[in-house]
Amino acid sequence: MLAAVLVTALCTVLLVTIAVNFATPERKLERRVEHRYAISDEQYRREMSVLLGPAVLPGNRITPLNNGNEIFGAMLEAIASARRTVTFETYIYWSGEVGEAFADALAERARAGVKVHVTLDWAGSLKMDDALLERMRDAGVEVHHYRPLRWFNLGRLNNRTHRKLLVIDGRLGFTGGVGIADQWLGHAQNPDHWRDIHFRVEGPVVAQMQAAFNDNWMKTTGEVLNGVDYFPPLQPVGDTPAHLFIASPAGGSESMHLMYLLAIAAANETIDLTASYFVPDELITNAFIAARHRGVRVRVLLPGPHIDSVTVQFSSKASWGPLLLAGVEVYEYQPTMLHAKALIVDREMVSVGSTNFDIRSFRLNDEASLNMYDPRFAAEMTRTFEADLRNGRPYLYQDWNKRSLRRRLVETLLVPIRTQL
Numbered sequence: 001m002l003a004a005v006l007v008t009a010l011c012t013v014l015l016v017t018i019a020v021n022f023a024t025p026e027r028k029l030e031r032r033v034e035h036r037y038a039i040s041d042e043q044y045r046r047e048m049s050v051l052l053g054p055a056v057l058p059g060n061r062i063t064p065l066n067n068g069n070e071i072f073g074a075m076l077e078a079i080a081s082a083r084r085t086v087t088f089e090t091y092i093y094w095s096g097e098v099g100e101a102f103a104d105a106l107a108e109r110a111r112a113g114v115k116v117h118v119t120l121d122w123a124g125s126l127k128m129d130d131a132l133l134e135r136m137r138d139a140g141v142e143v144h145h146y147r148p149l150r151w152f153n154l155g156r157l158n159n160r161t162h163r164k165l166l167v168i169d170g171r172l173g174f175t176g177g178v179g180i181a182d183q184w185l186g187h188a189q190n191p192d193h194w195r196d197i198h199f200r201v202e203g204p205v206v207a208q209m210q211a212a213f214n215d216n217w218m219k220t221t222g223e224v225l226n227g228v229d230y231f232p233p234l235q236p237v238g239d240t241p242a243h244l245f246i247a248s249p250a251g252g253s254e255s256m257h258l259m260y261l262l263a264i265a266a267a268n269e270t271i272d273l274t275a276s277y278f279v280p281d282e283l284i285t286n287a288f289i290a291a292r293h294r295g296v297r298v299r300v301l302l303p304g305p306h307i308d309s310v311t312v313q314f315s316s317k318a319s320w321g322p323l324l325l326a327g328v329e330v331y332e333y334q335p336t337m338l339h340a341k342a343l344i345v346d347r348e349m350v351s352v353g354s355t356n357f358d359i360r361s362f363r364l365n366d367e368a369s370l371n372m373y374d375p376r377f378a379a380e381m382t383r384t385f386e387a388d389l390r391n392g393r394p395y396l397y398q399d400w401n402k403r404s405l406r407r408r409l410v411e412t413l414l415v416p417i418r419t420q421l
Helices: 002-022 042-052 067-081 097-111 130-139 151-156 206-221 255-266 282-293 310-317 320-325 359-363 375-389 397-401 405-420
Strands: 057-066 085-090 115-121 142-146 165-168 172-176 197-202 240-247 270-274 297-303 329-333 342-345 349-353 367-373 392-395
Touching: 042 240, 042 255, 042 367, 057 067, 057 367, 057 375, 067 097, 067 165, 067 172, 067 197, 085 097, 085 206, 097 115, 097 130, 115 206, 130 142, 142 206, 165 206, 172 206, 172 349, 197 206, 206 240, 206 367, 240 255, 255 282, 255 342, 255 349, 255 359, 255 367, 270 375, 282 297, 282 320, 297 375, 310 405, 320 329, 320 397, 342 375, 349 375
Parallel strands: 085 115, 115 142, 270 297, 297 329
Antiparallel strands: 057 197, 057 240, 085 165, 165 172, 172 197, 240 367, 270 342, 329 392, 342 349, 349 367
């Protein structure tokens, strides 16, 4: 009898824990954001600043980096240049050539007296050998896992940090889509080497990147990293206005969702979206359709035959029908896994960072996105988008309508877990 009671109690606890992890924040956006002004309107920037958090700051220089060899080379060079501090937060950190290189670089700086702080997502770094952690810690690197598996935080197990932030001496930052794993090596030359974009950031907005790192460092360690070593005075170095803002279920979880809705609602001419995971909810879908009704050209580039999550691909395609009927142009990238994340609106605003275009990123993950308001930078990113688009195959409504019965059944079965994909 006692055994049966204990089993029942354990099963109840397990079911409650699972239910809590499946739950999205209680307060969420429920109504469509209306088209009130254009991206170029000063009111748009004003509202993006106050609604999302940090103000838009002028005077930044943003340099796009394409694919692993270029990205990792720039990041490792920056780490080697550090004289005072390195702060690094990432989701994926696996063992392999890239993991070894970053562990060695971070350890070398710590031995040289640089204060090195690293936040790794516990789930995203499960494939990391303990030897790499020990190598860094033995050298003096402070390494902490974000939300490791513990009995007292099982209710938050599904809340992961997906942010990709590297800041050197409080003056130089990096963010984008790349993880620390060998899949990103090379130059997207074949299916074993992924396509991605990362960004080198200089100027006043780097302080916002440092503050974003501090957010989860404080949650994890209880320590505030402050002082001139982390937040030095930053002078204008370029012409790009930008701001970096964060989202987390612990606060501001709808920031990313709201940002996308505001940007889509403000579009007058074009929306170009590159997304590695695309599972739009009803509000996003309706926002795209409303943009099409205003005459906005919408192009969406998504992974094709090479994707690391087949369940995401099934769940994604289930939602394409109304978009395709409205005239949204969908393309599937053919050469390799497309892991890049970028939104370009009216060739003026560009949003990049860690955020995927799905419900998990909108409501469950900790994310960080960098928004820039610069026609010249947007033109450069549009050229990159269109170069990738040439490697994409158009996906038409006829293709969607011819999906097999088996595929449709799988898509239906995945509906209850769309938030988890």
